[in-house]
Amino acid sequence: MKVGVLFSGGKDSALAAILLSHFAQIELVTVSFGIVPNDAASVACVLGFPHVMIGLEAALATATVDMMVEDGYPNRGITHLHKTALERAAERYPVVADGTRRDDKAPLLNTREVRSLEDRSAIDYVRPLLGYGRKAIDALADAHLQVTYGECVAFDYEVELRGVMARSYGSEAVKVVFPPNHIQSRVTGRKSVIF
């Protein structure tokens, strides 16, 4: 089973890939608008998985940003972008996966959206972390990964969206849409598993 795992360089998508790697052939897939340099490939290398970049068109960034500013809140835009990323990955892999978790608000596809994605693309969409809560995820991460935390690390596409938003709507709009303490994880290494 060959699986394309959407990969941001963060903890959750890395864990999803590691869980699947015990029984599937993994390729990490990072989507990017190509606006900000992206070093997800180097994180993939640390994890020991092959990595591909998929470029996203500028019009999608604009549409996503418009959606976020209209809502004053990023969740619908994030999920829209994530669905598009899944669809692009679905053009290349028979099975597509991501790091979405039980307690995530966004991106998170509902049951209807999952069925629709699978039916339209004739793929399987797998979410290895969906049955795990925050504490179990932390235990998993602690067993498998070295992680640092920071506000909006440079290779997440949120940085690109912030830039596009600032240009179109001004930096005040960015402060309204994106909560100030949005801490994201970045994987810096992989541990051996010890029971």
Added chain:
Amino acid sequence: MKVGVLFSGGKDSALAAILLSHFAQIELVTVSFGIVPNDAASVACVLGFPHVMIGLEAALATATVDMMVEDGYPNRGITHLHKTALERAAERYPVVADGTRRDDKAPLLNTREVRSLEDRSAIDYVRPLLGYGRKAIDALADAHLQVTYGECVAFDYEVELRGVMARSYGSEAVKVVFPPNHIQSRVTGRKSVIF
């Protein structure tokens, strides 16, 4: 991380245990009313995991059967029994898991029930298969397990409930409540993983 995985001897609970075994210490837990001989322990042995039985009281079988007959349908009773089994396992393990899947109708706890279980018992409840659809599960099973299928194999507690129901309500009630083609899986062996 020590995890108690509810185990019926079937495919799904076996897969849940195998997925978790890559990073956690597994113990398989089978609940039984002690009415029908149960050989889940021998299946656990084939899988290579330690196994414990937890006895359930007869009053719970009666309450479950009453619920099923009242509904004319087994789902609410199955979920009630499953929740009780999770609570019993939660008395012994810091993390409790099961084989429930994305497309399961029952047993399946909703978000509120999951939170309630975790808060009351101060455990983590993990569902390793929750993010997997039917085709992905079949691929997983094919990679890991040798499985046979049959109608209501002898060691599932459904057999016990059918017996209790027949005694209290007659065999016609059993036919009403349990669909005739309810095929269940039984694990007979474990494969090596080949990519």
